[in-house]
Amino acid sequence: MDLPPRIVLAQQEGAMLGVLGGMGPMATVDFMGKVVRNTPAACDQEHIPMVVCSAVNIPDRTAAILGEGADPFPAMRDTLRRLEAAGASCIAIPCNTAHYWHAALQAETSVRVLHIVDAVADTLAGQEGGCIGVLATSGTIKAGIYQKRLALRGFACRTPDAAGQTDVMRAIRLVKAGQLAEATAILRAQAEVLVAAGCRQVVMACTEIPVALASVGGALRSTLVDATEALASACIEACAAGTNDPAMGLAA
Structure with a gap:
């Protein structure tokens, strides 16, 4: 090559x-x-x-x-x-x-x-604006890191509800501790909730999340956007x- x-x-x-x-x-x-x-x-x-x-x-x-x-x-x-x-x-x-x-x-x-x-926005370029799910830390969500920047590209962001966000944070800590199996189950469930709520795609917006969801396949895989990648x-x-x-x- x-x-x-x-x-x-x-x-x-x-x-x-x-x-x-x-x-x-x-x-x-x-x-x-x-x-x-x-x-x-x-x-x-x-x-x-x-x-x-x-x-x-x-x-x-x-x-x-x-x-x-x-x-x-x-x-x-x-x-x-x-x-x-x-x-x-x-x-x-x-x-x-x-x-x-x-x-x-x-x-x-x-x-x-x-x-x-910006790298994620470039990945989404060419798509019509719509609802994008964001799985991220509570800090990322509170700071509006994705909401503000993706809004400039015509996308609205949806994040988990309070209970769901608590689960996401627990899963991120599990990944950091090397406990991937439990983290995968939690994050998969939260991604599915966002898709069911109308999100066409879900950004794995914490770099621990793609590690946990690397093995996920099927229909859900096609909705996931890997911010790390x-x-x-x-x-x-x-x-x-x-x-x-x-x-x-x-x-x-």
């Missing part, structure tokens, strides 16, 4: 994907795997170089948004600087809730920080196009 010339050129010019990870570690590994699997490469040398910091010391993002925990921004900013120093030419954050601080992080660097919701694809495109290309723009 011949790699598209633009990817080869980007590699020759020193493209390096930085991954601000650790939120959580399993989700970071899942993201890296999706970058590798989606890159049209035939050998090691044709893959996109990555520098990864699995910064597990970053305080809980949802707790901070809900006013119940420490501010994670200083730790994320320090990790961002480490990635810059390591030569990252664009940066991905495989944690949806962390994008509450996206603008603040982007203001700290001239290196492009890709936005996961969308971000991975956006990173591949960014590295191919050249991260300093003005036409690419910096995510807002």
